[in-house]
Amino acid sequence: MAQIELTDVGLSYFTLKQETEALRDINLSIKHGEFISIVGPSGCGKSTLLSLISGMLKPTSGKIEIDGAAVSGVSPKVGYMLQHDHLFEWRNVLNNLTVGAEIRKMDRGIAKRKALELLERYGLGDFAHHGPSQLSGGMRQRVALIRTLVAEPDILLLDEPFSALDYQTRLTLSEEVFHIIKDQGKTAVLVTHDLSEAISMADRVMVMSKRPSTISNIHEIRFDEGEGLSPWKKREAGGYHQTFNAIWKELEEHVVASL
């Protein structure tokens, strides 16, 4: 059974002046533990799609299910990682990690233990009592991911999580985040403008058309070098450039059409 299932999903935004049809006829099945990337022209509705999966938005038409149950309201099974880490500067790292637990009225002791275990496991154990301003951009984003993991979501929605970082940090962090997500056995949906990031991290890359956006194509990312390759290994794989060029050609057509 699919973990996330979208059937004939459409979404229009209504304002006093106009209706904006963002998404049309979206049919998508995402399996447990799968990593899928979404690319498409600017403004085509990628973030809207994540908001629908999280339950923050309700589709105008069609249905969305997680583990066979209709999504109604914000789902506790879903966690977000965003472009900005939104860490509170006046709290140390550990206290930032327990914010979600406090809001959800989870046991703070349990949340703290979980947070410390995750910090230790992912190389940030020495920074638990540091302030966010004492961390590099990449470390802050790792803390943001750990904060999401403390709440134990099954599904991670990643909305351009690396785009505010310099290129070198992006490469390193995407590798680290990939390993953390696989290690934790999470299902992940990544929205990115960076096609090499999309291909290197995901099992499948979904290309969306210009608005009203439909699914143009879904590409399986498979290389002769084997299954489950890390982003570094995928970038080095024999068929990588061919795959990149094929998806880029398709994506470029949608980007040009949207100008």
Ligand SMILES: Nc1ncnc2c1ncn2[C@@H]1O[C@H](COP(=O)(O)OP(=O)(O)OP(=O)(O)O)[C@@H](O)[C@H]1O
């Ligand atoms: N709250 C809203 N009210 C009205 N229109 C909206 C709202 N949010 C988004 N839109 C419109 O819906 C469309 C899709 O927006 P969305 O942010 O999902 O696209 P995107 O593909 O994530 O964009 P980008 O790549 O630039 O981040 C855009 O035309 C946007 O202007």
